[in-house]
Amino acid sequence: MSFKFIQMSDPQLGFYASRHPGVTGIDFEINNLSKAVKLTNKIKPDFVITTGDLTQDRLDSQQARIVKELYSQLNCKYYFASGNADLTNSPKFQDIERFRKRFGPDYYSFEYLNSQFIILNSTVLFDSKEVPGADIEQIEFLKNSLLEGNANNVQHQMIFMHHPLFGSQPNEENSEKVLPKTNRKKLLKLIESHNVTAVFTGHWHSNNIVKFKHTQLITSGPITFGLGKDPSGIRLIEVEKQQINHEYIPL
Numbered sequence: 001m002s003f004k005f006i007q008m009s010d011p012q013l014g015f016y017a018s019r020h021p022g023v024t025g026i027d028f029e030i031n032n033l034s035k036a037v038k039l040t041n042k043i044k045p046d047f048v049i050t051t052g053d054l055t056q057d058r059l060d061s062q063q064a065r066i067v068k069e070l071y072s073q074l075n076c077k078y079y080f081a082s083g084n085a086d087l088t089n090s091p092k093f094q095d096i097e098r099f100r101k102r103f104g105p106d107y108y109s110f111e112y113l114n115s116q117f118i119i120l121n122s123t124v125l126f127d128s129k130e131v132p133g134a135d136i137e138q139i140e141f142l143k144n145s146l147l148e149g150n151a152n153n154v155q156h157q158m159i160f161m162h163h164p165l166f167g168s169q170p171n172e173e174n175s176e177k178v179l180p181k182t183n184r185k186k187l188l189k190l191i192e193s194h195n196v197t198a199v200f201t202g203h204w205h206s207n208n209i210v211k212f213k214h215t216q217l218i219t220s221g222p223i224t225f226g227l228g229k230d231p232s233g234i235r236l237i238e239v240e241k242q243q244i245n246h247e248y249i250p251l
C-alpha cells in the first residue's frame with residue numbers, strides 16, 4: 001500500500017532577521033511556515049517530519065511557542081527532529097532537555113504501514129564533548145532500531161536528522177556542513193549493511209541529492225529563506241512498495 005508524507009526543514013524562526021541588518025522579528029518565517037502548513041493541508045499527507053532548526057534562538061521561548069502553534073494547524077500528525085540552532089553546535093545536557101520539554105524526544109523511531117522512520121539528534125553526532133557518550137548511545141539506538149525494523153519485515157527504513165552525512169563524497173573533509181568523519185563512517189556502515197532506503201536532512205538551506213551505495217541522501221531546502229539557488233519549500237515523498245519518489249515543492 002502506498003502513502004505519502006512531507007519533509008519540512010529549518011523553519012528557523014528569526015533566521016531572516018539574523019541575516020538582514022535592520023530587520024527584526026520573525027514575520028518572514030511566520031509567513032513561510034503558514035504557507036507550508038496550508039500547502040501541506042491541501043496535499044493531505046499521512047504525516048510531516050521536520051528535520052531540525054525549528055527556531056533561531058533557543059533561549060527565546062516565544063519563538064518555540066509560535067512554532068508549535070503554527071504546526072498545530074496541520075491536519076495530520078507531525079514529528080520533529082532537532083537541529084544545531086535548537087541545541088547549539090556543542091549541546092549541553094540542559095539544551096537537549098529544553099528541546100525535549102518543548103518538542104518531545106530528540107531521538108526515536110516509529111513504523112507506519114510498510115516503513116520504518118528513525119529520527120536522530122545529529123547535533124550530538126556532530127559534537128558530543130559536552131555530553132560524553134551521547135553519540136555512542138545514539139549510534140547504538142540506530143543499530144537496534146534498524147535490527148528491529150528488519151525483524152518486523154519493514155520494506156523501507158528511512159532516517160531523518162539535521163546534518164547531512166556528506167555533500168558529494170563519503171570521505172570529504174570535516175566542516176560545519178556535514179557530520180564529522182568518525183561518526184559519519186559509523187552511520188554509513190549501518191546504512192549500507194541495512195540497505196536503508198533514504199536519509200533525509202536539512203541544515204544547508206538548499207537542496208542536495210547524492211547516492212551512497214543503494215541509499216539516497218536527500219538534503220532539502222528550508223521553510224525560512226534559502227542560502228542556495230532553491231526557493232523556500234517542502235518535499236513531498238510518495239512511498240511505494242519497491243521505491244520512493246519525491247519532489248521539492250516551492251512555497
Ligand SMILES: [Fe+2]
Pocket residue numbers: 053083084085162203204
Ligand atoms: Fe542548521
